[in-house]
Amino acid sequence: MADLFSTADRLLRGDDEHAAPPVRSQLLVIAVFGAVYGAVMGSYGGLAGDGWKQALVSAIKVPWLFSVTFLLCLPSFFVLNVLAGLAGDFRRVLNALLSFQAIAALVLSAVTPITFLFNVSTDYYQLMVLWNGVAFAVASITGHIVMRRLYRTLIAGNPRHRLMYRVWMGLYVFVGIEMGWVLRPFIGDPNLPVQFFRRGAWGNAYMELLRIFHHVLGG
Amino acid sequence: MMKELWRQVDGLLRGRETFSSEETLGKVRAPQLLVMVLLLSAIYGLFMGLYAVFSRDIPEYRQMAACAFKVPALYVLTLFICYPSLYVFSTLLGSRLSFWSTLRLLLAVTTITVTVLASFGPITGFFALSTESYPFMKLLNVAFFAAAGFLGVGALIKGWKSLVKSQELTPVVQNPGVPPPIPVAGMRPIPADESTRQINKVFRLWIVIYALVGCQMAWVLRPFVLDSHSEFAWFRARHANFFTDVWQTIWKLLS
Numbered sequence: 043m044a045d046l047f048s049t050a051d052r053l054l055r056g057d058d059e060h061a062a063p064p065v066r067s068q069l070l071v072i073a074v075f076g077a078v079y080g081a082v083m084g085s086y087g088g089l090a091g092d093g094w095k096q097a098l099v100s101a102i103k104v105p106w107l108f109s110v111t112f113l114l115c116l117p118s119f120f121v122l123n124v125l126a127g128l129a130g131d132f133r134r135v136l137n138a139l140l141s142f143q144a145i146a147a148l149v150l151s152a153v154t155p156i157t158f159l160f161n162v163s164t165d166y167y168q169l170m171v172l173w174n175g176v177a178f179a180v181a182s183i184t185g186h187i188v189m190r191r192l193y194r195t196l197i198a199g200n201p202r203h204r205l206m207y208r209v210w211m212g213l214y215v216f217v218g219i220e221m222g223w224v225l226r227p228f229i230g231d232p233n234l235p236v237q238f239f240r241r242g243a244w245g246n247a248y249m250e251l252l253r254i255f256h257h258v259l260g261g
Numbered sequence: 262m263m264k265e266l267w268r269q270v271d272g273l274l275r276g277r278e279t280f281s282s283e284e285t286l287g288k289v290r291a292p293q294l295l296v297m298v299l300l301l302s303a304i305y306g307l308f309m310g311l312y313a314v315f316s317r318d319i320p321e322y323r324q325m326a327a328c329a330f331k332v333p334a335l336y337v338l339t340l341f342i343c344y345p346s347l348y349v350f351s352t353l354l355g356s357r358l359s360f361w362s363t364l365r366l367l368l369a370v371t372t373i374t375v376t377v378l379a380s381f382g383p384i385t386g387f388f389a390l391s392t393e394s395y396p397f398m399k400l401l402n403v404a405f406f407a408a409a410g411f412l413g414v415g416a417l418i419k420g421w422k423s424l425v426k427s428q429e430l431t432p433v434v435q436n437p438g439v440p441p442p443i444p445v446a447g448m449r450p451i452p453a454d455e456s457t458r459q460i461n462k463v464f465r466l467w468i469v470i471y472a473l474v475g476c477q478m479a480w481v482l483r484p485f486v487l488d489s490h491s492e493f494a495w496f497r498a499r500h501a502n503f504f505t506d507v508w509q510t511i512w513k514l515l516s
Contacts, residue, residue: 114387118380124274125373125412217384224391246392252514 046070053144056188068140072147073105079150079157079177080104080228086161086170087232096230103225104150108143111221115213122209126202135203138192139210146185153177170229223247266300269293270376273369280369280420282427283362291361294368299333301372301379306332308382312389312398313487324487327495331482332378336371339475347467354463355456357428366420374413381405395488396514402486403507410475414468421464425457476503 049067063071084100087093119139123132160173196203223245227234269290272279279285309332310325348363358366385405392398479485480503487493 114383117383118377121274121377121380122412124271125377125416127275129275213384217387220388220391246388246394246397249392249394249397256516 046074050075050144050148053141054148056141056191062137062141065136065140068137068144069109071144072108072140075144075147075151076105076108077101079147079154082154082158082161083174083228084230086167086229093232096227100228100230103228105147107218107221107225108146111214111218112139112143114217114221115210119206119210119213123206126206128200128202128206131196131199131203134192134196135206138189138196141192142185142189144185145188146181149181149184150177153180167229167231174229220247223250266293266297270297270301270372273372274376280366280423283358283424286362286365286369286424289365289369291365291368294365294372295337298336298368298371298375301375302332302336303329304379305375305382305385306330308386308389309402309485310487311386312392313489313493315390316393316395316487316489321487321493323493324484327493328485331485335475335478335482336375339471339478340367340371342478343467343471343474346470347464350463350467351460354459356425356460358424362424366417366424370413370417370420373416374409377412378405378409381409393489394514395486396510398486399510400507400514406479410472414472417468418464422461425460479503480506 045067049063049071052063053068053071078101080103081097081101083104084097085093087096089097116139120132123129123135128135157173157177160170164170190207193203193207197207224247273289273294279289306328307325310328313321313324344364344367347367348360351358351363385402388401389398481496483497484491484494
């Protein structure tokens with residue numbers, strides 16, 4: 043436990059890159075702090091009755107969203123890095139990629155009390171959707187800034203890392219959007235039964251976007 | 262065994278030195294590379310075939326098997342169709358690369374392409390799992406094949422150039438007993454750098470042909486993704502071509 047917090051602390055300070063926490067403790071940070079936020083987010087409908095199930099489900103889903111997306115993109119990113127002749131730096135690259143997620147999870151857990159306050163004070167589901175969207179956006183942007191900082195030293199060493207950074211963002215966002223879509227519901231509308239995956243949600247976010255686009259254009 | 266195979270691939274991905282001269286290229290073990298090409302492309306084929314399993318009510322596992330055969334076939338057949346023309350034309354223009362060296366180079370580059378492709382596999386699998394739209398899957402796969410192809414061709418161009426250059430630097434060993442050829446009056450001997458330029462020109466043209474043959478080969482071997490409304494078949498009847506179909510798919514996706 044103490045180790046977990048000291049890892050979190052070191053990640054937040056992030057001044058000494060060489061003393062970066064090991065991969066395993068970073069993964070632990072992502073799992074634990076992400077789960078904390080997920081549990082609170084999912085408890086919007088209350089914990090009575092079946093409500094606790096949604097909390098549990100969301101606690102699994104939030105770390106899953108980050109880490110499975112990461113795992114899916116990792117093989118291609120590794121091969122591309124090796125092809126670009128950056129294999130020697132991959133340890134540091136991995137550290138930068140992981141710290142994006144760890145920081146995002148930490149930021150999420152930091153705003154957990156606010157989410158909790160909203161949870162107990164409003165019954166307006168749309169507001170919760172909006173607030174959680176904001177929380178995820180803030181967490182991602184913060185993680186992005188930290189990752190960018192770590193990448194800056196890498197780019198200084200070899201400018202090819204700049205291209206690789208863009209490739210990573212492209213891949214990660216492309217897969218992450220779909221992953222977030224597939225994993226709905228995160229919050230759990232209290233008027234709907236608790237479920238791990240929403241019925242009929244098993245679709246493609248991009249196709250959905252195209253459909254909305256067509257609808258707006260009157261197609 | 263597996264470790265040894267992977268070491269070969271890893272060396273290819275990392276090292277430019279493999280392509281620095283014919284000698285280093287000679288160290289590449291062609292049979293091992295061939296095994297890796299077959300294996301890695303089959304892995305991608307399995308991920309590709311997942312769409313046919315998840316997109317329909319009755320899962321079509323045969324499509325996974327079909328893809329695991331078709332993707333390797335696509336690469337190997339394209340290579341063997343295009344290889345003779347590259348060898349003949351570059352040798353005609355004065356390239357000194359031997360038959361086996363040229364083949365090794367192409368095999369090495371195919372390995373790079375297929376490794377990139379296989380590494381996209383998990384993403385393809387994930388989208389196959391969650392997507393119902395057939396045009397989307399088709400275009401996603403085309404995009405991944407294209408990305409892998411471009412990276413492979415990039416490596417090929419680099420390797421080819423350094424090989425041809427290394428050939429230029431090593432002088433031809435003259436048999437001491439034979440007098441140097443007497444220049445025939447009126448016939449200008451082709452200088453080395455001009456010959457290299459011509460070889461490179463032919464090579465670029467060949468890459469275009471290689472890409473076209475690859476696309477058409479993919480078309481011959483279809484279906485890869487398998488539309489959820491159509492029956493399983495190992496092959497389809499002759500009809501249209503790759504490019505019109507991609508164009509129509511983009512249209513279908515947008516309308």
